[in-house]
Structure formats: C-alpha cells, structure tokens
Amino acid sequence: xxxxxxxxxxxxxxxxxxxxxxxxxxxxxxxxxxxxxxxxxxxxxxxxxxxxxxxxxxxxxxxxxxxxxxxxxxxxxxxxxxxxxxxxxxxxxxxxxxxxxxxxxxxxxxxxxxxxxxxxxxxxxxxxxxxxxxxxxxxxxxxxxxxxxxxxxxxxxxxxxxxxxxxxxxxxxxxxxxxxxxxxxxxxxxxxxxxxxxxxxxxxxxxxxxxxxxxxxxxxxxxxxxxxxxxxxxxxxxxxxxxxxxxxxxxxxxxxxxxxxxxxxxxxxxxxxxxxxxxxxxxxxxxxxxxxxxxxxxxxxx
Amino acid sequence: xxxxxxxxxxxxxxxxxxxxxxxxxxxxxxxxxxxxxxxxxxxxxxxxxxxxxxxxxxxxxxxxxxxxxxxxxxxxxxxxxxxxxxxxxxxxxxxxxxxxxxxxxxxxxxxxxxxxxxxxxxxxxxxxxxxxxxxxxxxxxxxxxxxxxxxxxxxxxxxxxxxxxxxxxxxxxxxxxxxxxxxxxxxxxxxxxxxxxxxxxxxxxxxxxxxxxxxxxxxxxxxxxxxxxxxxxxxxxxxxxxxxxxxxxxxxxxxxxxxxxxxxxxxxxxxxxxxxxxxxxxxxxxxxxxxxxxxxxxxxxx
Numbered sequence: 001x002x003x004x005x006x007x008x009x010x011x012x013x014x015x016x017x018x019x020x021x022x023x024x025x026x027x028x029x030x031x032x033x034x035x036x037x038x039x040x041x042x043x044x045x046x047x048x049x050x051x052x053x054x055x056x057x058x059x060x061x062x063x064x065x066x067x068x069x070x071x072x073x074x075x076x077x078x079x080x081x082x083x084x085x086x087x088x089x090x091x092x093x094x095x096x097x098x099x100x101x102x103x104x105x106x107x108x109x110x111x112x113x114x115x116x117x118x119x120x121x122x123x124x125x126x127x128x129x130x131x132x133x134x135x136x137x138x139x140x141x142x143x144x145x146x147x148x149x150x151x152x153x154x155x156x157x158x159x160x161x162x163x164x165x166x167x168x169x170x171x172x173x174x175x176x177x178x179x180x181x182x183x184x185x186x187x188x189x190x191x192x193x194x195x196x197x198x199x200x201x202x203x204x205x206x207x208x209x210x211x212x213x214x215x216x217x218x219x220x221x222x223x224x225x226x227x228x229x230x231x232x233x234x235x236x237x238x239x240x241x242x243x244x245x246x247x248x249x250x251x252x253x254x255x256x257x258x259x260x261x262x263x264x265x266x267x268x269x270x271x272x273x274x275x276x277x278x279x280x281x282x283x284x285x286x287x288x289x290x291x292x293x294x295x296x297x298x299x300x301x302x
Numbered sequence: 303x304x305x306x307x308x309x310x311x312x313x314x315x316x317x318x319x320x321x322x323x324x325x326x327x328x329x330x331x332x333x334x335x336x337x338x339x340x341x342x343x344x345x346x347x348x349x350x351x352x353x354x355x356x357x358x359x360x361x362x363x364x365x366x367x368x369x370x371x372x373x374x375x376x377x378x379x380x381x382x383x384x385x386x387x388x389x390x391x392x393x394x395x396x397x398x399x400x401x402x403x404x405x406x407x408x409x410x411x412x413x414x415x416x417x418x419x420x421x422x423x424x425x426x427x428x429x430x431x432x433x434x435x436x437x438x439x440x441x442x443x444x445x446x447x448x449x450x451x452x453x454x455x456x457x458x459x460x461x462x463x464x465x466x467x468x469x470x471x472x473x474x475x476x477x478x479x480x481x482x483x484x485x486x487x488x489x490x491x492x493x494x495x496x497x498x499x500x501x502x503x504x505x506x507x508x509x510x511x512x513x514x515x516x517x518x519x520x521x522x523x524x525x526x527x528x529x530x531x532x533x534x535x536x537x538x539x540x541x542x543x544x545x546x547x548x549x550x551x552x553x554x555x556x557x558x559x560x561x562x563x564x565x566x567x568x569x570x571x572x573x574x575x576x577x578x579x580x581x582x583x584x585x586x587x588x589x590x591x592x593x594x595x596x597x598x599x600x601x602x603x604x
Contacts (some may be wrong), residue, residue, distance in 0.1 A: 195600055198500070216592075271484035287590035290518075294509035297499050 002089060004090045005050075006083075008042070010128040012074030013136040015169065016083035017044040020053050022167035026058040027065050034060040036133040047137035048168070050187070062089045065074040068162050068182035070086055071097045072122070076258070077106055077269040080274050084113055091117070092205025096156045098122050098146070100212070102187055102254065104180055104277055107149040118151040120160075121176055122134060127251070128227070144169060145183075147176030180233055181225035184274055185233075186241050189217035191255035191270055192291040205242065213287065215242060224249045224278035267295050306370035307331060308337070308385075308394050312430040313402055314376030315438040315444070317471065319346040321357050324469035329359040329367050331388070336362040338435040347433075349441035350470070364391045372462050373562045374424070378560070379571040386415055398458045400424050400448070404484055404489055405557065406579055409451040419567070420453040422462075423478055425485045429553070442486050443472035446471060447485075449478030459491025480534055483527035486576055487535075489548050491519035491559035493572055495594040495598060504552040507544065515589065517544060522587035561600070569597050 003026045005016035010026075020026040023042070030037055042053040059065045068090050073083065084110075087097065091114075094189040099106050100122035107119045123146075144164065146216050151157045164171040174182075193204055193214065204210045218238035225233050240292075271292035278285055307318035314330075322328040323346070332339055339549065361367045370392050380402075389399065393416075402424035403406050409421045425448075429441040446466065453459045466473040467525040476484075486586045494514065495506055506512045521541035527535050547553075560567050573594040580587055 062311040148415060191604055197603075199599075199603070203603075204599070205603055207599045209595040216588075286518075287592045290515055290589045290592055292501060293511040293515040297506070297509045299503075300509055301505075302498075302499070 001025070001069045001156075001163060003027065003163075004064075004065055004071045004295065005074065006086055006090075007074035007076075007079075008033065008037070009135055010072060010130045011124055011228075011236045012072060013042060013130060014044060014046075014126065014128050014138050014142070015074070015100065015122075015124070017042055017051070017053060018138065019163060019171050021051045024163055024164075024167065027059065027068065029062060029065065031060065033133040033179040034058060039277060040134055043135045044138060045135065046142075047140050047257050048138070048142065064085050067092045068095060069156060071095060072100060072191050073097060074100045077101050077263070077266045078264040080106060080109065080269075083110060087114065094118065094156055095300040096120060096153070096160060098160070100124050100144070101269070102183070102191075102266055104184055104274035106269055109273075111150060118153060118156065120151055120157065121147045121149055121180055122250050123147070123179045126156060129257070142170065143172070145172050145174040145179045147174050147179040149176050155265060175231070177225075177228065177230050181221065181228070181230045182237065184225070184270075185190055185218050185221045185237060186227075186245070187270060188221050188252070188274065188288050188291075189199075189214045190245070190296065191266075192207055192288075192295050193217075194253055194256040195259045195265065196291060196294045200250040200252050200256070201245050201248060204245055211242070215239075217287045217291070218242070222276075223283050224274070224283045224285055227281045227283040247273060248251075253290055259302075262302070264293060265299055267292065267299060271295065303327070303371045303458075303466060304368060305329065305465075306367055306373045307365075308388055308392075309377035309393045310335065310344070310437055312432045313426055313428065314374060315344060315432060316346060316428065316430050316440050316444070317402065317426070317466075318349060318374060318422075319353070319355060319377070319438065320407060320469045320471055320540055321465060323353045324465075326465055327471065329361065329370065331361050331364060331367065333362065334434040336360060338514075339528070340371040341455075342436055345437045346440060347437065347558055348444075350440070350444065360452065364388050365393055369394045371389055371458060372396060373397060373399045373556060374402060375399060377568070379403050379408055379568045382408060382411065382571075383542045385412060388415065396420065396455050398422060398453050398455070398456055398462060400462070400502060402426050402446070403571070404485070404493075406486055406547040406576035409478075410570055411575075415451060420458065421451040422453055423451055423482055425449070425476075425481045427591075431559075444472065445474070447474050447476040447481050449476050449481040451478050453546060471584050476535070479527075479532050479534050480529065483523065483530070483532045484535060484539065486527070487520050487523045487539060487571060488547070488571075490576065490590050490593075491516045492547070493568075494590075494597050495519075495563045496555055497557040497567065498596045502552040502554050502558070503547050503550060507548055509561055513544070517541075519587075519589045519593070520544070522590050523576075526576070526585045526587055529571065529583045529585040564604070565602055567597060569594065573597065
C-alpha cells in the first residue's frame with residue numbers, strides 16, 4: 001500500500017510520520033516546508049516517543065508524486081477548494097481518500113466533484129502543533145476514529161486500518177455519520193466559543209453561565225444528529241464531553257489557534273454546513289446559529 | 303409640585319434640568335459632582351438649545367432634601383439596592399416615583415420593598431452623556447414614554463405629565479408592560495451584542511449575519527412579550543426598529559459605554575430578569591439567553 005499525505009502539518013505530519021516511521025511507503029506533499037524537510041527530514045516530538053524521518057519522500061507538486069492507494073488529506077477545510085487540482089494525479093481506480101478534517105460534510109462535497117471516489121472520514125483526537133518547519137509537537141492523545149463514507153473496497157479499507165494499527169496509532173472503525181456528529185458535539189461549542197469570548201476551554205467551564213451554555217449547545221448538536229438519524233448518541237454524551245474536557249489542561253481548539261494566528265477559520269464546515277444539514281430535516285440550533293453569526297462578524301472584522 | 307432627582311447624570315441631569323429650566327421646583331441629589339455643581343451650576347448642552355441652571359437646589363444627602371411629590375430615579379439599575387436607603391426621606395403618602403431606567407422589572411422589585419408606593423416607568427429615547435462634572439451633553443432625541451405602574455393618584459400622575467410637556471419634553475403616556483417590553487426589543491439585542499462583539503450598532507447591521515441575528519433576537523423579545531400578554535406588539539415592530547437604527551449615526555448603547563468605561567453592566571435588569579419573566583410563562587429566548595451567558599462571562603473576566 002502506498003500512502004500520499006496532502007497537508008503535512010500538525011495532523012498530517014503526525015499520522016504520515018507514524019506510518020513512515022513504521023516502514024510504510026509514504027509520500028508527503030509539502031508547501032512552505034518543502035526545502036527544509038528535503039534537507040533535514042521530518043521531526044516528530046511526541047509524548048509517546050519522539051522520532052525522526054531522515055529522508056522522507058517529499059514533493060512540492062502533486063504532478064511529481066506517484067499514484068497512491070490511500071491519500072490522506074489533512075488540510076484545513078478552508079483549503080478544500082484546492083482538492084479539485086491536488087487529487088487527480090494521485091488517484092487510481094481504487095484509491096481511498098481519507099479526510100482527516102473537522103466539521104460536517106467534506107466527503108459529500110468532494111463526492112460531488114469525484115462521483116466514483118472512495119472516501120472515508122478520519123476523526124482525530126489529538127493535541128499537536130507544527131511548531132517550526134519540519135517539526136511536529138505531539139502533546140497528547142492521538143487516537144483516530146475512521147468511518148467509511150463511500151469506499152467499495154473492503155480490502156483497501158481494511159488494509160489501511162491494519163496499517164494504522166501496525167504503526168502504533170490507536171484506531172477504531174465507527175459509523176460515518178455517528179463519527180462526524182459525535183466530534184461536532186465537542187467541536188461546535190468549544191471552537192467558536194473560545195474565539196467569540198477570546199478564552200480557553202477551562203475558563204468556559206469554570207464560569208457557571210458559559211458552562212451551562214456549552215452544555216446547551218452540545219444538546220443542540222445531539223438533537224440535530226438525532227433528527228438526522230444518527231444512532232448511539234443521547235444527551236449523556238454531552239455530560240461525558242464536559243467531564244472529559246474538565247480533565248484536560250486548558251486548551252485552545254484549532255479555530256482559536258487559527259484566529260490567534262490570523263489564519264482563516266473553518267466556519268463553513270464547522271458551522272454553516274452543519275446548520276444547513278440540520279435545517280434540511282427541519283431542525284434548528286439557535287445558540288450555534290447565533291455563534292456562527294458572531295464568528296462571521298469576527299471574521300469580517302479582523 | 304416638587305421634584306426630586308436621584309441620579310443627576312446624562313438622563314437625570316437632562317430631564318431634571320429641563321424641569322428646573324422651565325421654572326419648576328426641582329431638587330437634585332448629587333454624589334461626585336456635588337461640590338462642582340453647587341459652585342458652578344448645571345450646564346445642559348443640547349441639540350434643542352443649550353441652557354444653564356446657575357443655582358440649582360443641590361444636595362449630597364437625601365436627609366437634607368425636602369419631601370417631594372415626584373421622585374425621578376435615573377440611577378443605573380446596578381445601583382437600585384441603594385433605593386431602600388435613598389427613598390424614605392423623600393416620600394410622603396402620595397409621592398410618585400418615576401423610574402427612568404432600562405430593563406424589565408425594576409418597579410415590581412421596588413414595590414416589594416415599598417408595598418404602598420406609587421410608581422411609574424419612564425422610557426427615555428435619548429442620546430446624552432455626562433461629559434464632565436456638572437455638564438450634560440444631549441446629542442439627539444429626548445422623548446419619554448411614561449407608563450403608570452402603581453400610581454393611584456390620577457392628579458399627581460397627570461400633573462407630572464403636564465409639567466413634562468410644559469418643560470418642552472416630548473412626553474406620551476403608554477401602557478406600562480407594553481412600554482417596558484417595546485424598549486426591550488431594541489435594548490436586549492443591541493446592548494449585549496455591541497459588548498460581546500466590541501462594536502457599534504451600524505457595524506452589527508452592516509454585516510448580513512449579525513443583522514439577521516439581531517432581527518431574530520428582536521423576535522425572541524416580541525415572542526416573550528406576547529406570551530406575557532403585552533398588546534400592540536408584533537413582528538413588524540422588529541422591522542421598524544432595524545429601519546430606525548439604520549438611520550441613526552453609529553451608536554454605542556449604554557451597556558457598551560458602561561463596559562468601555564469599566565462600570566458595572568446592567569445584565570440583571572436587561573437580561574436575567576427579562577429571561578426569568580419569560581420563563582415564568584414557559585417562554586424561552588435561546589439567543590438572548592446565550593447572550594446573557596456571554597455577558598456574564600465577560601463581566602467575570604474584565
């Protein structure tokens with residue numbers, strides 16, 4: 001199995017690095033870090049044991065890359081418009097594209113452009129950051145839930161799961177919709193609220209008013225998911241997410257980091273599309289719709 | 303008729319000043335500006351014609367003040383706990399207390415402490431600010447709607463209305479609940495949203511996302527008011543408020559000014575009590591409840 005990594009950052013650099021470190025055939029697309037990584041390799045500083053890939057297969061153009069059996073897309077969804085150009089050179093008939101991305105709806109959107117594409121969703125539970133060129137800092141967690149979206153080859157899908165597990169990545173298969181919506185239960189409240197109130201997870205939960213609000217927003221996501229037919233998800237999941245977050249160190253979700261570093265925020269896939277999906281079955285999420293509007297305002301202002 | 307003014311600031315200084323300028327018997331309670339106004343008088347710079355009261359009746363303690371027929375309370379509601387001490391020396395059996403204040407519920411709260419008190423609500427539509435000691439800057443508008451809450455003397459109430467009109471104040475009598483809730487339709491969205499997003503009215507309406515959100519929040523207030531039995535209020539009022547605000551110059555509502563100048567915000571009367579009132583008849587205002595939580599967070603943080 002040959003792997004291609006599109007987006008060699010905090011997430012793609014970590015999972016791609018783990019696969020390469022395990023001896024798999026991995027090919028990395030890089031942009032700003034290309035020259036540095038070509039010369040110095042890829043460094044992963046990890047709470048689970050650091051490692052260095054001295055001579056990774058690196059490219060600064062997809063036209064130079066070989067076709068892959070699995071393409072891991074770890075771009076921010078704000079750059080998904082690039083996939084129409086980036087993917088074709090990497091695809092053969094049975095290539096599986098794994099989108100390790102936040103939000104609701106990136107697979108159906110991509111499927112519109114590539115109707116026969118095999119796709120899966122990767123929901124990463126990881127704290128990592130790209131701290132400097134060619135260097136990923138993996139602080140904690142690191143597991144991934146993978147949901148099959150449109151992959152018709154059980155062989156390719158299962159081999160990918162086996163490769164992930166073999167590379168020391170805690171990997172589980174989950175139902176696609178359940179996986180995306182469960183992640184949204186945490187993502188939708190915390191990403192936007194840390195931006196809107198310029199704060200971190202711990203502060204939001206320390207204040208009884210915002211803690212109650214976060215819980216209410218989680219129930220809105222759960223209600224939307226249930227209205228959309230997602231199984232194995234009830235209000236107890238909100239309590240569990242709050243409890244888990246209380247145990248975490250103060251945390252800035254990815255949207256907060258994007259905002260702080262003046263990068264575009266993933267409002268579209270994290271909010272707008274999730275809200276539209278819920279509306280499609282007549283379900284409204286008033287507090288998260290308000291949060292979306294506030295984020296759109298903030299986006300336009302800064 | 304003798305008038306006492308508690309809170310000689312942007313609002314109390316303006317209306318009390320107008321009454322005194324018209325030759326009525328007005329007695330002003332002052333705090334930080336007492337010495338200055340005693341020596342230099344009260345200056346009202348007004349778009350409708352400026353004037354100066356050279357020797358107003360000023361006091362720095364209610365114990366020195368005469369009993370009044372009308373007590374105008376123009377304190378911020380954040381200081382209403384002071385009324386238990388401030389009012390008694392000023393009251394005779396038929397004294398009418400006019401609360402020119404924002405929010406929902408200051409009259410019932412005060413009635414609990416003074417069960418036999420005659421009260422009315424004054425809803426001021428005015429842009430004014432106290433720019434320096436003893437100086438009120440009245441930029442525009444200035445009308446007041448007055449709703450009888452518990453005044454059993456038509457004579458006192460009507461004489462007050464006549465005095466206001468005679469002093470050149472555009473004054474109308476309105477139904478109490480209708481008046482307070484109609485004001486809340488504008489106040490609840492704009493006060494909190496300008497604080498939460500650190501902006502002004504024009505910017506909130508220039509962005510299509512927040513404009514839609516403001517409209518939705520207005521409909522929440524209208525829905526709550528209707529659930530509470532308020533008459534003459536339907537969704538067209540929201541459209542009218544948006545249209546009127548678009549015609550205004552960029553504006554910072556009083557809560558935004560309080561926030562900017564590190565004064566306590568009127569979250570309790572503008573949000574918490576209005577929300578509780580709506581809940582009492584089973585009505586929920588999700589977006590405004592979210593805004594309240596955000597304001598409570600901001601209040602705790604700064």
